[in-house]
Amino acid sequence: MQIKLIAVGKTDDSSLKELISTYSKRLSHYCNFSFEIIPDLKKTKNMDESTQKGKEGELILKHVNPSDILVLLDEKGKSFTSEEFSEEIQKKLNTGMKQLIFVIGGPYGFSPEVYQRTNQKIALSKMTFSHQMVRLFFTEQLYRAFTILKNEPYHHR
Secondary structure: OEEEEEEEOOOOOHHHHHHHHHHHHHHOOOOEEEEEEEOOOOOOOOOOHHHHHHHHHHHHHOOOOOOOEEEEEEEEEEEOOHHHHHHHHHHHHHOOOOEEEEEEOEOOEOOHHHHHHOOEEEEOOOOOOOHHHHHHHHHHHHHHHHHHHOOOOOOOO
């Protein structure tokens, strides 16, 4: 199964880029993982929140096929422990689907069209994190999930 993380907007911090890259490389030992960036929209100063979410939503949905499982990283989503998240990943792997896509939205969240298309919403925490940090936290948690599934020592129970 292909696992893809899509994020709106680039990561400016080189330290974060390096750490995300480290976990992305580690993930390649367990799955076919890719991290795709949807460029920031231009001229958003004159755009209202709804218009910006709509345009970002169109760009997100261009990366999604009808057969893909789409999971949004959303503050209103379901929370998991690391062990529960690994079980959730295993369930998705067992479905035989070709592609599992996780999405980190833009600054205002997701458009109604993206919410309508999604299969699931998950929250990393009840706390609010920058979109830059969420990329790192999620990539690390996905790596942790695979090490839990393989019963490897990275995650100490």
